[in-house]
Amino acid sequence: MASTKIIVCVGIPMIVTGFLIAILWAPAAYGVESTVEFVGSLIGIIGVIFVIAGLFYTKEPVAA
Numbered sequence: 001m002a003s004t005k006i007i008v009c010v011g012i013p014m015i016v017t018g019f020l021i022a023i024l025w026a027p028a029a030y031g032v033e034s035t036v037e038f039v040g041s042l043i044g045i046i047g048v049i050f051v052i053a054g055l056f057y058t059k060e061p062v063a064a
Helices: 003-028 033-056
Strands: none
Touching: 003 033
8 A cells, every 4th residue: 555645745756856956957066067966866766765665655564
């Protein structure tokens, strides 16, 4: 049972924000392009982790 709040409210905005930082802001940051690209991609990767965590989140314990 997936948690749509984690996926929609946290994961997807982080992915979009990381993408925009890495693609749009990095070329404009003279001298620190690689650092800005790294931070943007790191935010995107953490967003993907949140999406995956949201897919596996359940409120009830799963009985084996």
